[in-house]
Amino acid sequence: MSDDKRSDDNRPTIYDVARQAGVSKSLVSLVLRDSPGVSEKRRTAVLQAITELGYQPSRAAATLAGHHSRSIGVIIDDYRNMWFVELLEGIRHVMDAHGYHVTVSDQHSTGVLRQSALDGFLSMNVDGIVFAAEPGTEGIRPVGVPVVIAGARDTTMVGADIVRNDDALGARLAVDYLVGLGHRHIGHLTAAGGSAARRREGYQEAVQAAGLTPHLAGLGGPATEEGGYQACLALLRAAPELTAILAANDTMAFGALAALSEQGRAVPTDVSLMGYDNSPLAASRYLDLTTVDNRNFDVGVQAAETLLARITQNDPAIPPISIPPALVTRSSTAPR
Amino acid sequence: MSDDKRSDDNRPTIYDVARQAGVSKSLVSLVLRDSPGVSEKRRTAVLQAITELGYQPSRAAATLAGHHSRSIGVIIDDYRNMWFVELLEGIRHVMDAHGYHVTVSDQHSTGVLRQSALDGFLSMNVDGIVFAAEPGTEGIRPVGVPVVIAGARDTTMVGADIVRNDDALGARLAVDYLVGLGHRHIGHLTAAGGSAARRREGYQEAVQAAGLTPHLAGLGGPATEEGGYQACLALLRAAPELTAILAANDTMAFGALAALSEQGRAVPTDVSLMGYDNSPLAASRYLDLTTVDNRNFDVGVQAAETLLARITQNDPAIPPISIPPALVTRSSTAPR
């Protein structure tokens, strides 16, 4: 025992495990990456040695030696925009099953080296990246690993695959639903940004298809609660006859709720209000907002599978995938 | 002279940079870790070579060779509990300045190897960990790196430092404020979990100190919107005379709002409602909730500085730190 090479401050290595199990370090490595062709006897011996020593493989060493890290990075905008949560769960659902580690980074995690999230992941040797954010000022450039762009973002990048949710379709779904309820004066709260733009397009198409006049507010503004409040105020001022409003997202609808109540308009009695995203906010009892669900879990699953295909195969034939959204009706909308 | 390894199709290495700049790989390494004692001439030459080649240092190699990764891990409960966001910003504020990378992981990120977040970070060779979650079923055990427990959590761990926010004080602040407003019947919506327990204690102390009777609901229930709704319903049934309610957090207050409006009680006219956390929810125009701010940014700053002290020095004299909370008054509360 006392001639054990391993000192107490140092973590055990693959050699320690090998010695303990009476095998070579190579065999231990094979067991760790559970490759076939290891006899059951040795495998259990190694596994036992691992638990006895409390051995933790070093990801750094494995990455350096193996030229891949079995991990992928997910880049999001901001932890406050919770739409990524389901996306992430979808990604993990797939990646966990394949033994990949998923790490998340927001766009702002630029350290002292002014390193972008992208560069951060690259220097961590990730095997692939899911880009689920609005592209920063720098844009995103081709990098050495596969990239999948997920979500309703306007991003494009040479060689990157795309899995998007069909925002235009979702907005059309919403407007059609409102029209079906008998509304003839339907306004839209929009904002700056790619997904807001696509939702706006869907709104306009559907409104025109129904022979109605579009009413817009918030163009170029922030897609926040405050943005929704201000846009709603402007919309109400410009078009008091509105009986239904579709917000570019749930958060803006939340802001609109404040404006509406301030103006003495009851929801849904006076005006029907719709959000978009089916966030926890929309699902809450107090708001109970009719909204559109982008099915981000499914987007995540598709994104992960696409990325995996790029990583493991060399098969470039992956068409852009679009996940159809679903309408979620609740009590913030009512027949005219 | 034997410094010419080459990598044509692969990413450039430190050797490529060295050759390009006409120096040795060691000098490049010195520049990368900007250590003193490098002449300005060589430094700029190396820096230029780095940009020319688009060189990205390999974190894996640096970690393996250097015995430390210049990165720390932050473990959170769930991306849906947004209280960690400010905490994280505080941590980053400090860590960025020291060139440390911070990665976030939620408790559920156990991959196929049933690896806990803690183990995940350990195998990534992090230099330290901030634990900002309720301890899982497994609890947290001593590990080989410094750990700081941040936030109002009941966690303890041998050798770990603690930076907490004083939940009991915050609840007392809230009750005292309500009492000052003239309320004599003040109820509390509580839940399972460490921080809820401490807030409950503070509530009870303050209520008793004011000579009032405590009214509790939600014991052992979830600290969610639904939990707040159910607890509020129960509270109203048990004690209809209440004119003020303090929820264990903003989300529960959000649920309580639904219960209150369902029961025809106006806020703040009939009952004053307070949340806790000063989350974006409380700050919204539509809710405009009086609440308690735990100053999690400051908690993050302290946690990071404590961790840094443990990592860089060997100075064990760090007392537990407690960040005092602050009352945030808004329009959901009114004089009796």
Added chain:
DNA sequence: CGCTGCAATTGGAGCGCTCCAATTCAGTAT
């Protein structure tokens, strides 16, 4: 009973860095 063939094991050579002891360089004093 040696021989083939395949499965199970093993040692060695790196992966791209950091750290350290050794070396070179330049500046000053002799």
Added chain:
DNA sequence: ATACTGAATTGGAGCGCTCCAATTGCAGCG
């Protein structure tokens, strides 16, 4: 010039793994 110094720079030895070619073990076969 020469010796002496401290600062700047360098090569070599790993860090803990993976990968690969080489080796061993052990069936079944002539």
